[in-house]
Amino acid sequence: MPAIDSDGGHVPSEPRSAVRLRLDIAYDGTDFAGWAVQRDQRTVAGVLEEALSTVFRVPVVLRAAGRTDTGVHATGQTAHVDVPEDALAHGYPRTVRAGDPEFRPLVRRLARLLPDDVRVRDIARAPAGFDARFSALRRHYVYRLSLAPYGVDPQQARFVTPWPRALDVAAMNEASRELLGLRDFAAFCRHRPGATTIRELQRLDWERNDDLVSAHVTADAFCWNMVRSVVGALLAVGEGRRGAAWVAGLREEARRSSDFAAAPARGLTLIGVDYPPADQLAARTLITRDLRSADEI
Incomplete structure (x- = not known):
């Protein structure tokens, strides 16, 4: 009482x-x-x-x-x-x-x-000043696809997307370089009222190991649906339906593009989050709580 x-x-x-x-x-x-x-x-x-x-x-x-x-x-x-x-x-x-x-x-x-x-x-x-979201420096994702004619081994079927068409990994890597850096990713993000679509894409590259194709994607943060959308656009390049110049043109779009589909969710895994040293956590939180503006690009 x-x-x-x-x-x-x-x-x-x-x-x-x-x-x-x-x-x-x-x-x-x-x-x-x-x-x-x-x-x-x-x-x-x-x-x-x-x-x-x-x-x-x-x-x-x-x-x-x-x-x-x-x-x-x-x-x-x-x-x-x-x-x-x-x-x-x-x-x-x-x-x-x-x-x-x-x-x-x-x-x-x-x-x-x-x-x-x-x-x-x-x-x-947690150390003083730690915030799982706002203290983070960057997030790391991997997207995995299988080009095997039979699809995906049963043990990996929930984590790897089967892809029935051939992919040009070199062309995908060339187009990926067009998206690196600090820029507006509005073409790749589902709209949220009041949310920014400005992100710093720090890593985006592809590798092939036998029938397994993997994309490594790292950014300071990701907006809604961004990784799967980026992967989906680059798959269009890998299949030869689009080129690197088309990907570069998407950087100018102000809204989510309808020219490509997001890749299926099953192939995407968040594999890690990086944080600064303990004595820099509070400062990092203050920085990332500030809404980014187009003036930063």
């Missing part, structure tokens, strides 16, 4: 101090409707928040480095969660193995609670 002051009003309760935890996460996105919580949809964040709230006995909210789309996978997702300090003890088991890191027992406990298609690989106390 809240306390009452001498004038008959409620005395504000003391705010609960919280501990910020960093979580390293992997998941098979096939049966998830993306990362972000959605009503009546099975999502990665929804499943994880339910398990963590059960453990800590208090509702918690996860914030991720990248909100992956429906069907997209991750081996290197990063998220943070703020847990009230007085609830943190609920995450510790009664017995702890000698030499275990602080939250290793919690990782084991979550492995029993979570479904097989999502794992929390590690948990640690």
Whole structure:
């Protein structure tokens, strides 16, 4: 019952101090409707928040480095969660193995609670100023396709897109170079009101290993649907339907282009997120919270 002051009003309760935890996460996105919580949809964040709230006995909210789309996978997702300090003890088991890191027992406990298609690989106390989304320097994705005549081996079928047509990897690499750097990627992003489409694409290259073709894509951040759209445009080049000059022309588009289709989600995996040293986290967060403008290009 809240306390009452001498004038008959409620005395504000003391705010609960919280501990910020960093979580390293992997998941098979096939049966998830993306990362972000959605009503009546099975999502990665929804499943994880339910398990963590059960453990800590208090509702918690996860914030991720990248909100992956429906069907997209991750081996290197990063998220943070703020847990009230007085609830943190609920995450510790009664017995702890000698030499275990602080939250290793919690990782084991979550492995029993979570479904097989999502794992929390590690948990640690986040350093001061850490924000999984805004402190990030860059995100790394890989997109994988199989050119094998039979499609994809069953063990990889959920993570590799079968592609029935030949691809010119050299032409795709040539066209990829047209998109590198800081620029407006409006032609490759689904529109969100108030959201910027200016990004710095730092790596975009293709390699072929037998029948497996892989694209490596790195940027400071990605807008909605951007990676799959970039890959889809370059597949049109690889098939010989478009050229590098067409890709260069897409840089001038002010809206999402209808000249190509986004690549299927199943081939896309978030493989890592980079962060600055601990003493630079707060400064990085301030920088990335500022909305970018066209004047930066």
